[in-house]
Amino acid sequence: MTHQRIRIGTRQFVLDPAQDITALKLHIVRAVHGGGGFVSMLTAGNGTVEMLVTAHLSVWFEEMDAADGVYPVAVGDLASATSDEAQVDYDGYFSELPYAS
Numbered sequence: 001m002t003h004q005r006i007r008i009g010t011r012q013f014v015l016d017p018a019q020d021i022t023a024l025k026l027h028i029v030r031a032v033h034g035g036g037g038f039v040s041m042l043t044a045g046n047g048t049v050e051m052l053v054t055a056h057l058s059v060w061f062e063e064m065d066a067a068d069g070v071y072p073v074a075v076g077d078l079a080s081a082t083s084d085e086a087q088v089d090y091d092g093y094f095s096e097l098p099y100a101s
Helices: 021-033 075-080 090-095
Strands: 002-008 011-014 037-043 047-053 059-065
Touching: 011 037, 021 037, 021 047, 021 059
Parallel strands: none
Antiparallel strands: 002 011, 002 059, 037 047
């Protein structure tokens, strides 16, 4: 099973399977072209998250594999996660940051 993850600046979220990825990308691009604006997204485990999108914000979309029925948890949400939910790839996360060379 695959899940979609979005990284916004230094935060990351697993998107709810009901989130329309194409529509979300379009809303982000429109916000940037409009000089900035808030964009809503449905996340797995965090509900609806509002993000302020500007031309100076980095946004990544990733498709990742996960065991059936298990949603990985964003790094910022590990305090409330159980050990079965806390499946964060720290090596992959930090190696992909812009300054990690």
